[in-house]
Amino acid sequence: MGLIHGFVAGTTVTLSALYLTHRSITQNTIEQRTILSNLSHTLATIPLPPSDIKVRPMPFVKRVSLVETMKDMWDSELERIVRTVQKVDWRGVREGVEDGIGEVVRRVKGGNAGQ
The missing domain is CATH 1.20.5 (Single alpha-helices involved in coiled-coils or other helix-helix interfaces)
Incomplete structure (x- = not known):
């Protein structure tokens, strides 16, 4: 069992x-x-909002031509260059050039004195 x-x-x-x-x-x-x-x-x-509200259709967007696209690229490149030039410390550049020219003048004068 x-x-x-x-x-x-x-x-x-x-x-x-x-x-x-x-x-x-x-x-x-x-x-x-x-x-x-x-x-x-x-x-x-x-409650649902009133149904008399009209939905505005999406505005028509004209496609930009290739010429306009190239103009926009040109403008943005120019803006980038101008901003880069504006950010340069011109006083520092001038002082660096002056120091370099002064060094060249010293070497030239020093080279002539030895002859």
């Missing part, structure tokens, strides 16, 4: 687990259905 008792006990445990799982899934489904129904009802009661 041990074999029959084991089979019955195993079947009982398996069926109990299946029943409890099915009941849990059913309860969750009912609860979710209730929540979704309440949300649907809430959304249905929200």
Whole structure:
């Protein structure tokens, strides 16, 4: 009788687990259905905006020609160059050039004095 008792006990445990799982899934489904129904009802009661508002169509945008694109590229390049030139410290450049010329003059004078 041990074999029959084991089979019955195993079947009982398996069926109990299946029943409890099915009941849990059913309860969750009912609860979710209730929540979704309440949300649907809430959304249905929200007033909609008046339908007489007219939607403006998107404005027509003319495509730019190749010549205009090239002009824009030229202008942006010129602006970049001008901004670069404006950022230069011209006093520092002048002092550097003066120092370089002074060094050349000293070497030239120093070279002539040795002859």
